[in-house]
Amino acid sequence: MAMWSRTSRDVDGESVIGSWRHAFINNGGSYYLTDLIVYADGLVDCWGLVTVEQFRDKLRSGWVATSLKEGAEASAHELASWTFKNVQSWVGADELYREVVDQIETLNGRLDSAGRCLEALDLFLAEQTDANRQRLAGAYDDIPEHRRRYILGDMDAKDWPLQVLITPLGKKLAGQSVTEERRETALAYFAEWRAGRDEAAERTPTVAPAVVVPGSFHHNGWPDPPGILGLHTQYPAPVRIGDVLYPTVEHAYWALRTTDRAVQDAVLAEPNTYRLSQIASGIPARPGWDASLQATIAHLLRAKFQQHEALALELLATGEGRIVFNAAGFGDTYAYNSRRHLIGRLLELVRAEQQAWRAGLLDLGALDQSETPNFVVYEE
Template identity: 50%
Template sequence: MIGERITYRTADGVRIPGTWRHAFIRNGDCYFLTDLFIYADGLINCWDLVTLEEFQEKLRSGWVATSLPDGAEASAHDLAGWKFSEPRTWLTPDLLVAEIRDTIDQLNGRPDSTGRCLAAVDTFLADRTEENRAAARAAFLAIPVSLRRYALGDMDQKDWPLRVLVAGPGGRTYMPHDQRITQESYDNAVAYFEDRARWIAKRSMRVPADGPVTPHAPAVQLYQSCTDKPEAAPGKRGLRNDYPAPIVIGEVSYPSVAHAYWALSVTQPEVRAAIVTAETAYSARKLAAGAPRRAGWEHARTAVMTSLLRAKFDQHPELAEILLATDDATLIYDDMDSGFWGDNAGRGRNWTGRLLELVRSELHARRAGLSGL
């Protein structure tokens, strides 16, 4: 189960999604607690990037350890060191490989062993032949034993209805302590799956209160640009703060949002005046960089920028249309000089992009007659 353990690696410029899980690696006489990184293309990093077949060899050699000898030394690198005393482990090499195969299926959006089992169960319930029951039972037993209890996503019943259904009346489950399945238990299991099917069908037909779920529009990248003069058709360059779209704030006309932002950030009137008349947004930024900031500017700057963006798109309807045309896309704003305002290849906070999305929503609300609420 991947949960929120999401990572990736880059191969030939392609982002390969992955996840990780804990494991022990035996290097020399010491067992190191570390992470196995598992990727969608089937490669596994166990201190070395290997295929699944090569990983199985690592298991056979004991490099990846699923059994831990009493008294062996262990280490969590620079965190801690200890010796095992009466260690107990639950994994076997075969079980670990089976879980990793499931993980690779999940990373690729394919049915894993649980998905294949539930599909076989649906086939059996639609046509209850012993052949179909045997296929469902084989699919169920193909789920790693450590994951079977989670197959139904029901932490009250766990896998009990599955065990009963695939065993059939008079049959035995894979659990040695289970009694032979009675007709009553079997009928209850069938009723469970019938109720489950109705619940799933009802859930799939339910329309969320906020409207049907729609795919995300492709993200829009607002790349760094150097546009010094207004253009007849600026395209997405017109959404950038340094695009020369004059805005009036109070009684002052600023050549661009960037000019206004930097002018309002400084305390000295003479520097502010110089920023207003700077030839480019880059020059305005440079002037502001050497001047004292207003007190508390870092806490107020997002509110200021929001006001400036609202003014820009109110005063330039043609640019507002360009912003509205981005639909509901995530707006990714590049800013080489700021990890606060720019996304910068995922390392920044992308506040400009986020505020543009906010203003876009306000424009849509106004168009829908909802702006006065």
Template identity: 40%
Template structure:
């Protein structure tokens, strides 16, 4: 199915399409358009009852007779030979009715059946079992064996509950003449074991998960310090722009941002001018006027990771503040690059992600956990 929509009276109405044949002299494969307001287009506008009439009249069909001519959009024409079709008119009507429910975020026939199942399992009341039977039969026939989502048992346990004792199975894959009391009991055991397994799965946590839920997101970025940072800068000290001098390759830079932009250019003179810039913003502007180091876009994330490690290794007080964020996700805003920042559903947030990485490394160090390969560096790499 494809998602579609139409606009009516200034509002967007969601829809889906289903393939059907229109019989208009020859047979035409087309898309049956189904919308959330119940409108259905099959070369004419109808509702669900209208679609039934179109099926009864033969205007909409789900199969094509042997030897009939078929056209498919603009792809071509052919005649049917030994064709096989699996959808009846009633099945299609059931599918379309379910489409309309789902488009309105309402339970479809399978959802309603499973709700009835839960009620019966809770009450074991005969009236609730009869309601379960009706709800099961309301599912389009070709969809019933998917109701439980069990590829092995299909809908067998559901049929065993919905069918009266002594009655032939009303569906499913049973090869028996009638449902017995033992089959009913087996179905009840099936659902009890299923519910227990679901509960265990819902409560299961990966072995390396934290014991407590992850804290709420910490949001950074956007603050500048033209007159120097306040005495209590709080979490703003984690920003790349915060004036925390770092030494890289024997050169001291006023901030991570200064170092990043200086190292991004191949012009040695420009590097020094960037290093001496009064603010990170000025450093960025100076860097923009110079050529980038070859391959910089692919290397920049690794360079930033090294600079952040240097910052927190050389400033234990700032490292303590970073550690104080616990396991909270860090959202970094206030930058003009979607690579480094996040803005709602935009941005890759690499500055925030790298802060989380460095924080984890600091936590490992504090816990005495060795980080494999932490002393290794690929040959030829340098921050100089």
């Protein structure tokens, strides 16, 4: 069974998550080992982005190859070349198509075919009617054939107990008729299986769902109240650092980045946060800026949420889940790749500090508007 690994692609500054496995392309009778990448937005990349329907056509035409010809030449780019001999293919075109569809469901946080089958199984075990048995059988058939044996997570019994449940009484399964006795044995198996699954679930720590801060900004004004958008570095929440009141965290970042007073004044006077990077990104950063970057951004975020109670409550409302910051943040190219992830982690840190402060475990009084430690904003 092929294992899928996670990846992503950038679309207009947004990260679209995906997953990939290996596949063969049949180009002119020669086979090329390449990456088959599936994305959450339903596009598939295998020597070019296509829709799921177009990918199915490529499978059926044999261009994405699931049947490998004996004696054909094959290669992996800059790695090796070989000739097929005694070829065995495990996954057919229709099965690979269904596997790709399952991956799209998984990437979007929805149940794949195996998950839907287990859901139908629970329904049948709770109410053993013919209608529920037929529903379970249909859900089982929807699973790519090469993945069915793994659905119960039992490498000894595999999917046999499930097949016994969905096979009508008197019909043969692997040469033996399904009898009431075999059916009862399968039901007893599932009683133990469910108990083991429930026990494992109790031992597994609950993982809070991720909270996504959207990447789109509001050109026509921010909503009031801002909700999750208040976590943006560009949200208009003035932040006082020392003697200077910055219109946003974004303004503070770009003004503090440089020691050039004219640039700092231009940053403070610019109402459009999209233009701040145009003003300041080409100006040399102050000495030690990169080394102190994480601490600086953390300080700015602490000040923002300590100085704006409503926004602090929005941050606390994210609970304990990971914060996925899909906005670019600080406008430069690097932000699209790395800095937004840094902002998400630092927002989680500030959230924890707010929780500790409210529990009386941490003193954040120094972040009061009148007592905030000063940065060197101007240097003569």
